[in-house]
Amino acid sequence: MAPRDSKKQAYHWGEQLRGDLVEEALRQVEPLGIAGLSAREVARGVGVSHAAPAHYFPDRLALAAAVAAAGFEQMYESIEAAVRARRKHSEKLLAACLAYVEFALERRGLYRTMYAPELAERLNNLPRSRKGLDDFTNLSQLKAKGFGVFVDIVRDGQAEGAFRAGKADDLARAATAAAHGLARQFIDEGLGVRIDRMAHARQVMEIVLDGLEAR
Amino acid sequence: MAPRDSKKQAYHWGEQLRGDLVEEALRQVEPLGIAGLSAREVARGVGVSHAAPAHYFPDRLALAAAVAAAGFEQMYESIEAAVRARRKHSEKLLAACLAYVEFALERRGLYRTMYAPELAERLNNLPRSRKGLDDFTNLSQLKAKGFGVFVDIVRDGQAEGAFRAGKADDLARAATAAAHGLARQFIDEGLGVRIDRMAHARQVMEIVLDGLEAR
DNA sequence: CCGACTATCTTGTCATTGTCAAGATGGCCA
């Protein structure tokens, strides 16, 4: 890859290296996800020594967590943008779900990293106050924030009678579960390589969201 | 682990080793999935040399594929049993989805292996007629067979007016996508570690399946 | 009954990786 800077200053770039590492890692997770991520390879891509990443990420998993966090932010923005473009509540919800699926399709490696089992298992079993823990807690917050978008749409819609009664969390969960499952079936099973996947996603999501409508 | 046999015969067990390797691998994939699977460790667990698995599985991925296939068979049987225990079509579908989720919760490592990105990527890019390819084609068939259960329920239900009109594939896809997504949210995000997850799953799935009912 | 063949498993090796420990470098502050 391109050397880090034309001036070839070897080190002492400060915190910028951290960002560069994440940026390079964002490339390497495509398409396989965390399994395709090698700390050494990332270092090589950025042009630093193999142990340089250790200063910012105690673990390979910590680097993956930072990548995942960046992914959640990007996905969040995509969804937010899609939602803002609609007026009716049901359309907002559908748009959010489809944006979710579309993101997964376009960046399946990143998407896989965001939901990597390794990260989940570590989150369940966090070492107390180990350095670099921020990346993981950050991750949890971003996930919650993302789900919050769906809950808000549902709550607003319920207030105006657009959606059926019931705990907003459950309705939102139904929507995100379907979107998540659909996305994963697309990318983790060969589902629909031939057909237009987004069209298929729309049909299926409409069926699911039908169950959320008021009647 | 327990030595392979009390007689300690070192090798020449024939095809039985293959089964033993898969059996041992089924243990090792818990809880992490394919990432926790080491061919060498499996060989060690069975009591053979580190290169012995190579005779049955050209790849580490081929071993994982065999594990995944075994997983799909187990899950298929769980679902089938749950479906047989119900009479109404809508109850059959709900039971199938819940059995799906429950399987994922109880064997999350195996479940993760079944849908591992590495397997998906290889399936998309199969080397032509390489030895050990059977494990992968087998996998595809098992997946299709599993989805077929859902499609059949939907089709039968539609025939008797229990479900709404529409392509049976799409309705079944909506159900499985929700179940799949719910399962993954449970195991890949800390979702619901405290609450009773199966109860939550039932509530959410009822919302989704409501959208499939005839009205 | 003997010798060769073959499937089956073993031993040895190599490149790669994650992680740790120790050393070098250059800016910053007393």
Added chain:
DNA sequence: TGGCCATCTTGACAATGACAAGATAGTCGG
């Protein structure tokens, strides 16, 4: 000016997947 320290490098180690070559035992043809 001189020392301190964050930052990066070099070096090392164990583990892994993959490959090559060798050993072992059952079998089969003569």
